[in-house]
Amino acid sequence: MKSKGRFNFINIQKIKIRNFSLYSKNEKTTEVEENINNGVYCLAGANGLGKTTFLNIINYGLTGLVLAPNKDVLLPKEIETENKSYTEDYFKGRINVRDYDKAEIEITFEINKKTYRIVRGFDNRNALRSFEIYNNLDKNKTESILNETNSSSEELNRIYQSSLANDMGIGSFENFVFFQLYVLTFDENRRMLFWNEKASTNTLSMAFNDSLDDTERILELKKEMEVLESHARNARWQATQIKKEMEMLLNTKKEMELLNWDDLKKEYDLLINIVEESEKKFHNIESEYDTLLKRQNIINSEILQYKIQYKRLFSQYSEPRSRLLNNQYVQFSKANHECFLCGAKGHHIIEKIEKNLYQDQCPICDTKIDNDKNKVQNQILHQLEEIDKKIEGKNKDLESLIFESDAKKVELEKAEYNYISSKEKLEKFEKENSSISFKSTGDTITDSLLSEYKDRFEKEDKKADDYYKQRDQLKPEYENLLKNVEENYKRAETYFVPLFKKLSKSFIGLDLNIYFQKKGAKNIKLNFELLGTRRTESYQLSESQRFFLDIALRMTLAIYLSKKGNEATLLIDTPEGSLDIAYENRVGQMFADFVVDYNQNIIMTANINASQLLVALAKRCGEEKMYFRRMLEWTDMTEIQKEGEVLFNEVYENIDRALRGK
Amino acid sequence: MFNQILPEAYFDCLSIAHKLDNFLDGFEEKEIHLFAYFSAILFHYKGAPTANWGYKFTIDSDGYPHAKVLSDAIKNNEKNGYFEDTGSFLIITGRGTDEFNKFKKLPTNKKREKYLDAACSTSILIPYKETKEALLNDPGLKKEQQTNNQDWVTYSNEKLKEITTKIGAPSDELLLPAVSWVDYLLKQVHMEN
Numbered sequence: 001m002k003s004k005g006r007f008n009f010i011n012i013q014k015i016k017i018r019n020f021s022l023y024s025k026n027e028k029t030t031e032v033e034e035n036i037n038n039g040v041y042c043l044a045g046a047n048g049l050g051k052t053t054f055l056n057i058i059n060y061g062l063t064g065l066v067l068a069p070n071k072d073v074l075l076p077k078e079i080e081t082e083n084k085s086y087t088e089d090y091f092k093g094r095i096n097v098r099d100y101d102k103a104e105i106e107i108t109f110e111i112n113k114k115t116y117r118i119v120r121g122f123d124n125r126n127a128l129r130s131f132e133i134y135n136n137l138d139k140n141k142t143e144s145i146l147n148e149t150n151s152s153s154e155e156l157n158r159i160y161q162s163s164l165a166n167d168m169g170i171g172s173f174e175n176f177v178f179f180q181l182y183v184l185t186f187d188e189n190r191r192m193l194f195w196n197e198k199a200s201t202n203t204l205s206m207a208f209n210d211s212l213d214d215t216e217r218i219l220e221l222k223k224e225m226e227v228l229e230s231h232a233r234n235a236r237w238q239a240t241q242i243k244k245e246m247e248m249l250l251n252t253k254k255e256m257e258l259l260n261w262d263d264l265k266k267e268y269d270l271l272i273n274i275v276e277e278s279e280k281k282f283h284n285i286e287s288e289y290d291t292l293l294k295r296q297n298i299i300n301s302e303i304l305q306y307k308i309q310y311k312r313l314f315s316q317y318s319e320p321r322s323r324l325l326n327n328q329y330v331q332f333s334k335a336n337h338e339c340f341l342c343g344a345k346g347h348h349i350i351e352k353i354e355k356n357l358y359q360d361q362c363p364i365c366d367t368k369i370d371n372d373k374n375k376v377q378n379q380i381l382h383q384l385e386e387i388d389k390k391i392e393g394k395n396k397d398l399e400s401l402i403f404e405s406d407a408k409k410v411e412l413e414k415a416e417y418n419y420i421s422s423k424e425k426l427e428k429f430e431k432e433n434s435s436i437s438f439k440s441t442g443d444t445i446t447d448s449l450l451s452e453y454k455d456r457f458e459k460e461d462k463k464a465d466d467y468y469k470q471r472d473q474l475k476p477e478y479e480n481l482l483k484n485v486e487e488n489y490k491r492a493e494t495y496f497v498p499l500f501k502k503l504s505k506s507f508i509g510l511d512l513n514i515y516f517q518k519k520g521a522k523n524i525k526l527n528f529e530l531l532g533t534r535r536t537e538s539y540q541l542s543e544s545q546r547f548f549l550d551i552a553l554r555m556t557l558a559i560y561l562s563k564k565g566n567e568a569t570l571l572i573d574t575p576e577g578s579l580d581i582a583y584e585n586r587v588g589q590m591f592a593d594f595v596v597d598y599n600q601n602i603i604m605t606a607n608i609n610a611s612q613l614l615v616a617l618a619k620r621c622g623e624e625k626m627y628f629r630r631m632l633e634w635t636d637m638t639e640i641q642k643e644g645e646v647l648f649n650e651v652y653e654n655i656d657r658a659l660r661g662k
Numbered sequence: 663m664f665n666q667i668l669p670e671a672y673f674d675c676l677s678i679a680h681k682l683d684n685f686l687d688g689f690e691e692k693e694i695h696l697f698a699y700f701s702a703i704l705f706h707y708k709g710a711p712t713a714n715w716g717y718k719f720t721i722d723s724d725g726y727p728h729a730k731v732l733s734d735a736i737k738n739n740e741k742n743g744y745f746e747d748t749g750s751f752l753i754i755t756g757r758g759t760d761e762f763n764k765f766k767k768l769p770t771n772k773k774r775e776k777y778l779d780a781a782c783s784t785s786i787l788i789p790y791k792e793t794k795e796a797l798l799n800d801p802g803l804k805k806e807q808q809t810n811n812q813d814w815v816t817y818s819n820e821k822l823k824e825i826t827t828k829i830g831a832p833s834d835e836l837l838l839p840a841v842s843w844v845d846y847l848l849k850q851v852h853m854e855n
């Protein structure tokens with residue numbers, strides 16, 4: 001199956017950054033003007049020159065936002081609210097006060113056979129200073145097809161947002177922002193997409209839904225359910241507190257003991273936490289157990305295959321090999337118990353003929369007739385031995401897998417028990433705090449206070465029940481929509497899976513399995529299985545392995561989702577990180593596959609070091625598909641950097657050579 | 663190595679062996695897996711959750727479905743003298759047939775028997791070789807081969823539902839959907855060739 005693509009991604013052509021004081025050389029602000037080529041655009045510079053800022057400026061220009069670090073993944077609708085104040089502060093330290101009003105970013109990009117040109121100032125993230133759209137089919141491309149000369153800059157921004165969402169085909173600008181900032185950008189925060197259940201639920205439901213309305217609904221329902229759950233908990237907690245107040249009124253002795261409500265609240269929160277953790281653990285172990293069963297099944301099928309091969313070969317081995325076996329005279333003698341030459345009859349005739357045949361001798365003259373036999377037999381024997389070894393090896397694998405599965409099963413039962421008993425504990429806690437007998441004290445004031453408390457308690461308790469009920473009512477619709485996502489993913493698998501396997505293999509050098517996991521019906525995610533090691537969970541991979549598998553998945557999504565002629569651009573910040581030289585080379589190959597084989601684009605930054613990643617990438621891409629930009633031309637260097645200039649030049653030249661050497 | 667025998671697999675291989683042996687005089691182990699898989703497709707087609715079948719399949723390197731629990735049951739049946747290996751294929755013995763007759767009376771097995779019977783009976787109406795060729799072309803198996811992802815095989819019944827709706831197959835009947843499915847797959851094979 002070939003993917004037709006779902007979205008038109010933007011293809012950046014030009015970036016201009018004006019009056020951005022961070023980029024200054026010899027006390028003069030550099031006017032950055034970069035033509036962005038197809039393929040890889042790599043901005044390389046020493047530490048602290050503003051490489052990360054450059055990527056953030058691009059994203060700011062496109063979305064009006066910079067993501068705040070260390071925040072949990074958000075729903076598309078929440079991104080703006082949660083990041084706007086960080087965005088506003090982010091540029092303040094990077095632009096001089098005197099330049100702040102003048103500083104701006106201009107981006108020209110192509111999408112859906114149109115060229116967009118936007119200018120956004122850093123003083124107002126919700127406005128565009130200029131916005132034009134040109135029709136690419138119009139050869140002159142001189143006039144913007146937008147006729148919005150009288151629009152305010154805020155209006156321009158709104159028109160830009162709706163036009164872009166429309167041209168991209170992604171439903172809403174918020175969805176674009178999510179995709180641009182979380183999926184297509186891999187920044188210094190190393191936000192993982194596929195090891196974060198919220199991020200993967202958002203992404204998968206956007207990528208594998210027939211209708212974007214369904215995606216919206218999934219995300220809405222998820223949020224709604226979470227909100228209802230939290231309301232229910234709050235109401236229940238409120239009820240608990242009221243109950244304690246009543247108890248205090250009734251019993252002053254008890255009052256002393258119960259003064260510390262915080263402890264009770266802590267206990268309640270702890271119980272909720274334990275339920276959530278034990279549920280997660282149970283589902284994880286369940287998935288690991290399933291993987292072990294699957295591996296057993298696969299190895300068993302391999303053993304069966306080997307056994308069939310063995311049987312076939314053995315029957316070949318045990319057959320008499322004489323060429324005379326099918327001879328018509330010999331056949332005649334065997335059928336009639338009669339010598340075909342002299343006509344003598346009797347069973348001994350057959351015995352004699354067969355004996356000679358088994359010894360590879362002519363039945364008449366005893367001449368050796370098949371000199372190759374021993375060689376062939378030995379060859380077969382050798383093959384039998386090889387298969388036998390394989391069967392033995394596989395049997396050992398199977399045995400240890402069965403052993404492992406048995407242990408995992410025990411673990412699973414334990415996890416299930418823990419999960420159920422933690423739920424029971426929570427229910428018991430809630431029940432204990434909702435059933436209370438109300439005595440009268442004989443004191444009228446206290447009694448009327450008690451009755452008021454009772455009313456409030458019942459109200460809160462009912463509220464909690466109602467919220468839980470409301471949440472449960474949403475569940476079937478939510479689960480159904482997730483099922484649709486799963487079915488769509490299954491349909492896309494024949495294209496998506498081999499693509500991911502190819503990219504990840506070029507990096508990790510091993511075959512990876514990837515499959516859809518819908519557990520606990522709250523979130524959906526993709527699971528990996530590293531072959532040969534029988535390891536499934538994320539913590540079983542090293543951190544850098546996870547980074548690049550995450551990038552491989554983003555690349556797969558980009559290729560799968562992009563329509564022809566509207567390929568995606570990934571923004572990757574200093575990817576080399578902690579890789580050793582062998583892996584650097586492999587990552588270079590993976591990036592090159594992405595741009596050379598699938599015509600996608602990367603805008604990346606890199607430190608100046610002897611990175612094999614850049615050399616490998618440059619070699620595969622050549623000047624046609626990669627532009628290597630020295631950042632030294634934008635900014636002043638520190639003394640240390642100046643000292644190392646010779647070294648920097650060496651690295652640059654090395655990469656330049658690799659580029660030209662294509 | 664101790665393997666616990668799954669009751670569903672135990673019954674399925676007895677039942678399939680009994681039928682294939684009747685129609686064909688002998689069977690191969692792989693064919694048990696193949697027809698069990700086909701039965702599971704029909705089970706799923708009738709709207710039952712796949713997990714309720716009792717076991718799942720992966721594919722082997724020849725593109726046949728494979729369930730370890732069936733393999734274990736077959737080995738067990740050979741050991742108990744229910745199946746006999748004649749060298750080139752397996753046959754069900756008299757004892758095996760008796761065992762099958764005993765077990766098919768159990769209510770849970772009666773339910774399974776409907777699907778197993780429909781799956782195997784296709785061989786009466788369509789030449790066995792063609793049935794096998796068709797079933798190996800099943801989209802679930804094909805997909806696993808293409809993705810080479812070593813995952814459990816998933817059943818996709820949309821096409822089968824579409825076909826049976828078109829021909830108006832009665833809802834309580836299984837042989838017609840089974841035959842239509844084999845027929846459809848066979849046409850796909852011929853189109854590909």
